[in-house]
Amino acid sequence: MKKIYPNSGALFPQKKNQPASPDYTGELTVNADLLKTCPRDEQGNVTIRLAAWEREGTRGAFYSLKASAPQPKKEPWE
Numbered sequence: 001m002k003k004i005y006p007n008s009g010a011l012f013p014q015k016k017n018q019p020a021s022p023d024y025t026g027e028l029t030v031n032a033d034l035l036k037t038c039p040r041d042e043q044g045n046v047t048i049r050l051a052a053w054e055r056e057g058t059r060g061a062f063y064s065l066k067a068s069a070p071q072p073k074k075e076p077w078e
Contacts, residue, residue, distance in 0.1 A: 006031040009065040011052070030067050037069045 009028030014021065030048065038046045049070045052063045 004029055007034050007067040009067070010055075011063040011065065012059075013061070024063065026062075026065070028065055028067060034067060034069065039070065 007030055009026055011024035011026040014023065014025050016023070028050075034048070035046055038048055040046055047070050049068045051066045051068070053066075055062055055064045
């Protein structure tokens with residue numbers, strides 16, 4: 001059974017079959033509680049902050065992802 005890590009995911013490189021094919025694909029598991037803390041716009045769209053780390057796995061390089069609520073913008077002098 002695959003272990004689920006809430007608010008995380010991964011992107012793996014894909015072979016380009018066509019020019020419009022994605023370079024990376026993967027999955028992101030988002031906990032419903034996180035969605036409640038994220039801001040929504042007028043259309044109901046939710047903004048989620050993503051962070052990515054380059055990793056090396058048994059099948060090559062990939063990006064590890066972590067989702068969180070957006071952080072307030074800092075002023076340049078902070």
